[in-house]
Amino acid sequence: MNKKKREKQSDLSARQLAVRILIRVIYQGAYANLALDQGLKNSDLSERDRGLVTEIVNGTIRMKKHLEWVLNNFLVRKNSGLKSHVHVVLLSALYQMLFLERIPAYAIINEAVEMTRRDGPGAAGLVNGLLRNVERNRGTIEFPDPDRRPIEYLATYYSHPEWMVARWLEIYGLEQTEKLLVFNNQPPPLAIRVNRMKTEQSQLMSILDEEGVISRLGRVSETSIILDSLPLPLFRLSSYRQGLYYIQSESSMLISLALNPSPGSLVYDLCSGVGGKTSHMAELMEDKGRIVAVDLHQHKLDLLKINCKRLGINIIESRAGDVVAMLPGFARGDSVLLDAPCSGSGVLRSRADIRWRRTEEDIKAMAMLQSQMLEAVADKVRQGGRLVYSTCSLEPEENQQVIEKFLTKHTDYQLLNVGEALTGRLELMGNEQEWLTVFPPCYGMDGMFICLLRRQ
Structure with a gap:
């Protein structure tokens, strides 16, 4: 981005920047997390306003189906005729009015009107009239009848694809599905994993307190901390630069803890990404032994190296390429992690746009890929x-059914109880299987499937 464009973006208000990012996501196909990171990186907004941008962007994307329903109910002419900028301004303003009640409606409406004054004749007047009409009549908004059209109601009111709601109703029933939909629309907490090679949980919380960070204990014993308030961007904190912690969701932390590789062992992380689980395993190994991290994308492995340097980790070597093609040249490892590509249906809270990017056909395609990868891994333990074997999916086809198919063919593998492996780390609720399905409303964290196997 050139200097002129950077300067122009730094002058934007929080709402203007949020609209610019939303246009990239909704109309240009950008990934929400990447577009948000890029937008904030070039902004001089205060930490409070950066938080508002994040909430408006993620919230508008999460609740898009709900917001479109409301918008179409108040438009005389349906939104097919709206310019992209006017459309996004309206969606983001509706999100703030309906879901961020701490912000006065007049402030939202006034800035929305100002943002659309250059969008042609009548645009600002349309925005002003529609939003004021919504504010006057918000208590009368009607959604599809929940008794006669339950799938359409749940999908519209809680803003999820209908196919996804229908699947979950069949698997979980109405009560648990509605709890899951509610959970998915909550802003995720900012969780960090304590780097126990450098500090301990209680010590780190004291350091964070001295830096002006408001924090609390997480759900993963001795491992996670939740950050509720930051005085400045996290990466500017001395504690971050010193590598005292790593930003990671709590459910992801469970995966490395379940495998629990020993110091001095040979470990493979076969879909490592930027190294969250890889670095966690290195910490558990006290930076002794050898970890080979494999990922298809070199740029992710470049970030892994940066993360490892900050954390003080030296035992990880990275290899870019297709896992299935590379595995024949690998020696057998002591511990192997296959955190397989998946639909991501368990992390809709954290990844706002995934729900709109997935189709039901993706689940079948993912299951085939997962089985292929697991088959290739079988001889490398x-x-x-x-x-x-882990995924961040809630779909049985990607989880239990993949494992059942694998065990039918590979009788030399034995299921181990994940609950026992995580004893003392997490209060397990309703886990009657050897594998663990982290159901978000029960555990208060993103969805995850974890299966622990031993080769006999």
């Missing part, structure tokens, strides 16, 4: 070694 030594006898007595351990294998963790």
Whole structure:
């Protein structure tokens, strides 16, 4: 981005920047997390306003189906005739009015009107009239009848695709599905994983307190901390630069804890990404041994190296390429992690746009890929070694059914109880299987499937 464009973006208000980012996501196909990071990186907004941008962007994307319903109910002519900028200004303003009640409606409406004054004759007047009409009549908004059209109601009111709601109703029933939909629309907490090679949980909380950070204990014992308020961007904190912690969702932390590789062992992380689980395993190994991290994308492995340098980790070597093609040249490892590509249906709270990017056909395609990858991994675990298969999906086709198919063919593998492996780390609720399905409303964290196997 050139200097002129950077300067122009730094002058934007929080709402203007949010609209610019939303246009990139909704109309240009950008990924929400990447577009948000890029937008904030070039902004001089205060920490409070940066938080508002994040909330408006993620909230508008999450609640888009709900907001479109409301918008179409108040438009005389449906939104097919709206310019993209006017459309996004209206959606973001409606999100603030309906879901951010701490912000006065007049402030939202006034800035929305100002933002659309250059959008042609009548645009500002349309925005002003529609939003004031919504404010006057918000208590009378009607949604599809929940008794006669339950799928359409749940999908519209809680802003999820209808196919997804229909699946979950069949799997979980009405009560649990509605709890899941509510959970998915909550802003995720900012969780960090304590780097126990450098500090302890209580010590780190004291350091954060001295830096002006408001924090509390997380759900993963001795491992996670939730940050409720920051005085400045996280990456500017001394504690961050010193590598005292890593930003990671709490459910992701459970995966490395379940595998729990020993110091001095040979470990493979076969879909490592930027190294959240890889670095966690290195910490558990006290930076002794060898971890080979594999990912298809070199740019992710470049970030992994940066993360490891900050955390003080030296035992990880990275290899870019297709896992299935590379595995024949690997020796058998003591511990292997396959955190497989998946639909991501368990992390809709954290990844606002995933719900709109997935189709039901994706689940079948993912399940085929997952089985193929797991089959390739089977011979790369030594006898007595351990294998963790995990996804951030809630779909049985990607989870239990993949494992059941694998075990039918590979009788030399034995299921181990994940609940026992995580004893003392997490209060397990209703886990009657050897594998663990983290159902978000029960555990208060993103969805995850974890299966622990031992090769006999």
